[in-house]
Amino acid sequence: MRIFKRKPRIPKELLERKSRTEDLIRGIAIETNFDGRTVLKGVDLAVTKGEVFVILGPSGCGKTTLLRHLSGMLPPTLGIVQLFGRDLYTLKGKELAELRGRMGFSFQGGALLNSMSVLENVALPLRESTDLPWEKIERIARLKLDMVGLLHAAHLSPSSLSGGMKKRAAISRAIALDPELIFFDEPSAGLDPITAVEVDNLILKLNKVFGITMVVVTHDIPSAFLIADRMIMLHEGRVLARGTPDEIREMKDSKVQDFIHRALPAEEQRSGGLARFLKT
Amino acid sequence: MLPSHFDRGVVEEYAPQIEEVLREASKGEGKALVELSAVESFDSAGMAFLIEALEQARAQEVDLRFVGVRPAVSDFFSLVGIERLLVPEQQAKGGNFVEKVGDLALPMMERLGAGKDLLVEAAHSLMDPSSGGKRAGRGRFFLELEHAGIGAIGIVSLIGFLLGLILAMQAWVQLKVFGADKYVADMVAVSITREIGPLMTAILVAARSGSSIAAQLGTMVINEEVDALRQMGINPVRYLVVPKVGALALATPCLAVLFSTIAIFGGLLFGVFVVDLGWQVYIEATSEALQAGDILGSLIKSTVFGTLVATVGCSLGLNVKGGPVGVGKATTGAVVASIFMIIVFDAVFVLLLRVGA
Numbered sequence: 001m002r003i004f005k006r007k008p009r010i011p012k013e014l015l016e017r018k019s020r021t022e023d024l025i026r027g028i029a030i031e032t033n034f035d036g037r038t039v040l041k042g043v044d045l046a047v048t049k050g051e052v053f054v055i056l057g058p059s060g061c062g063k064t065t066l067l068r069h070l071s072g073m074l075p076p077t078l079g080i081v082q083l084f085g086r087d088l089y090t091l092k093g094k095e096l097a098e099l100r101g102r103m104g105f106s107f108q109g110g111a112l113l114n115s116m117s118v119l120e121n122v123a124l125p126l127r128e129s130t131d132l133p134w135e136k137i138e139r140i141a142r143l144k145l146d147m148v149g150l151l152h153a154a155h156l157s158p159s160s161l162s163g164g165m166k167k168r169a170a171i172s173r174a175i176a177l178d179p180e181l182i183f184f185d186e187p188s189a190g191l192d193p194i195t196a197v198e199v200d201n202l203i204l205k206l207n208k209v210f211g212i213t214m215v216v217v218t219h220d221i222p223s224a225f226l227i228a229d230r231m232i233m234l235h236e237g238r239v240l241a242r243g244t245p246d247e248i249r250e251m252k253d254s255k256v257q258d259f260i261h262r263a264l265p266a267e268e269q270r271s272g273g274l275a276r277f278l279k280t
Numbered sequence: 281m282l283p284s285h286f287d288r289g290v291v292e293e294y295a296p297q298i299e300e301v302l303r304e305a306s307k308g309e310g311k312a313l314v315e316l317s318a319v320e321s322f323d324s325a326g327m328a329f330l331i332e333a334l335e336q337a338r339a340q341e342v343d344l345r346f347v348g349v350r351p352a353v354s355d356f357f358s359l360v361g362i363e364r365l366l367v368p369e370q371q372a373k374g375g376n377f378v379e380k381v382g383d384l385a386l387p388m389m390e391r392l393g394a395g396k397d398l399l400v401e402a403a404h405s406l407m408d409p410s411s412g413g414k415r416a417g418r419g420r421f422f423l424e425l426e427h428a429g430i431g432a433i434g435i436v437s438l439i440g441f442l443l444g445l446i447l448a449m450q451a452w453v454q455l456k457v458f459g460a461d462k463y464v465a466d467m468v469a470v471s472i473t474r475e476i477g478p479l480m481t482a483i484l485v486a487a488r489s490g491s492s493i494a495a496q497l498g499t500m501v502i503n504e505e506v507d508a509l510r511q512m513g514i515n516p517v518r519y520l521v522v523p524k525v526g527a528l529a530l531a532t533p534c535l536a537v538l539f540s541t542i543a544i545f546g547g548l549l550f551g552v553f554v555v556d557l558g559w560q561v562y563i564e565a566t567s568e569a570l571q572a573g574d575i576l577g578s579l580i581k582s583t584v585f586g587t588l589v590a591t592v593g594c595s596l597g598l599n600v601k602g603g604p605v606g607v608g609k610a611t612t613g614a615v616v617a618s619i620f621m622i623i624v625f626d627a628v629f630v631l632l633l634r635v636g637a
Binding site for chain 2: 071072073093097100101104105107108109111112113114124125128129173
């Protein structure tokens with residue numbers, strides 16, 4: 001089976017920078033080009049075990065692409081991704097499957113399979129990766145659904161769930177195999193503020209209770225500052241700032257402050273258009 | 281000079297006027313002014329009018345300016361990027377007839393190539409014991425078989441019956457001129473079994489299942505469900521493609537046999553009740569006309585057609601880009617490409633099995 005259609009290019013000098021520490025995830029000099037357009041450029045990051053790591057940035061800054069690189073869905077054009085100390089894009093079949101069993105992924109829209117019930121969705125990774133009998137699997141799936149407060153919806157079809165319920169169901173599926181690490185793509189996107197806080201609290205609870213490391217991509221500033229232990233801020237494919245929420249809040253950089261305070265950067269404010277054709 | 285309410289109700293009245301102004305300006309000093317001081321309100325049609333005027337001015341190399349714009353109107357102006365709106369439209373793609381046919385056929389060939397790659401990958405995933413998706417995929421084959429096979433029995437039977445009847449009528453009209461009424465049975469049996477049965481069944485399967493496969497997989501792709509499967513260690517090719525290809529490869533020949541049988545029965549009804557041939561005569565003529573090779577060829581053909589339809593549907597569905605529009609395109613593309621390839625493969629079969637032999 002072909003796992004990755006292409007492998008990232010790794011210049012020699014990068015090899016020396018590989019992590020020998022206990023970092024759970026390490027991204028080194030990640031660069032991505034789509035059709036000649038640079039999406040990410042020289043992104044470095046390290047996620048330590050047990051923390052909530054947030055990747056914050058405006059829409060289109062490349063944060064979802066970065067998440068896909070880190071979770072093994074899309075190889076970068078250049079650079080190294082290390083997961084659990086292993087070089088992610090050199091792994092094959094069994095090793096990769098073993099690694100995938102240790103992580104979960106919560107997609108932006110939930111990505112629940114519409115052809116099956118919520119319970120079957122949660123049971124799917126268990127059926128695939130374990131030899132447990134169905135009765136056991138069902139029991140575990142119900143347990144996971146109860147953890148996110150969705151046991152009452154176990155037999156509903158995903159299409160009949162609300163946005164917040166879909167997110168919670170997706171999280172429930174992501175924790176089905178007791179992962180050590182979960183990736184979240186925009187957990188609060190498309191949710192009202194109250195439901196968004198509920199999802200944030202769920203992420204925090206899973207982090208505290210089970211010690212699951214969380215990597216969260218978001219553009220939601222209050223949510224990012226609420227849940228993050230550490231964060232990086234992306235701007236036009238580069239890391240603009242990194243640190244704890246408090247450190248970031250204190251930064252003097254105008255772009256950082258603009259984004260935190262939801263201001264439109266001066267140079268991007270539109271002045272013009274037809275106005276240029278006015279005779280004064 | 282433009283009026284106080286410059287909106288969709290009045291813009292058309294001013295079109296000749298502005299053309300006139302521009303024409304004069306292009307002959308003269310190349311400058312023109314439009315007085316907007318009276319304009320209090322504005323709508324999108326008014327805006328479009330001005331942009332069009334600027335476009336014409338640019339084409340005629342006239343420097344067009346607006347004067348006396350009130351603040352409310354100028355706010356409205358600052359919202360649009362005039363440079364982006366003034367880009368000239370691209371010329372429609374031309375080309376002679378041969379090029380146009382080529383443009384139509386080449387994507388089909390690409391689809392065939394992509395389909396072949398997918399089929400190889402599917403076969404590979406079936407052999408590879410470490411490929412994910414085996415356990416979870418259990419039972420999916422039967423679901424697909426039920427959907428594509430059992431679900432199609434009604435429509436295949438109905439069309440088969442009607443087509444058998446039609447063919448018998450057409451044949452009889454021609455044959456009775458020569459007093460060869462009896463050969464209606466041969467005509468129906470041979471043409472249905474060799475050609476029309478497998479072909480019509482495959483086209484029905486393409487329309488029913490090919491489109492549904494492409495739409496289903498395409499929607500799964502844009503909902504990130506395929507990514508989710510991969511993330512759970514489930515190979516989407518093994519989990520989604522293999523059961524579908526297997527189900528259609530098995531269901532299509534079964535449906536073709538059903539189609540042919542019912543079509544021959546339709547022909548028989550016409551032969552017995554209208555042509556007055558008698559049951560036994562008709563059945564004997566049919567069994568004499570048909571050879572084992574015809575039936576075997578029909579089965580092989582249908583199996584290939586079924587595989588083709590499923591593979592094309594899967595490969596287009598899995599490669600959907602661009603949201604719901606992409607799903608729509610993939611669905612249409614799956615049916616069109618499937619039918620095109622069914623016909624091409626059919627031609628190859630006839631060439632190899634009949635003309636060649």
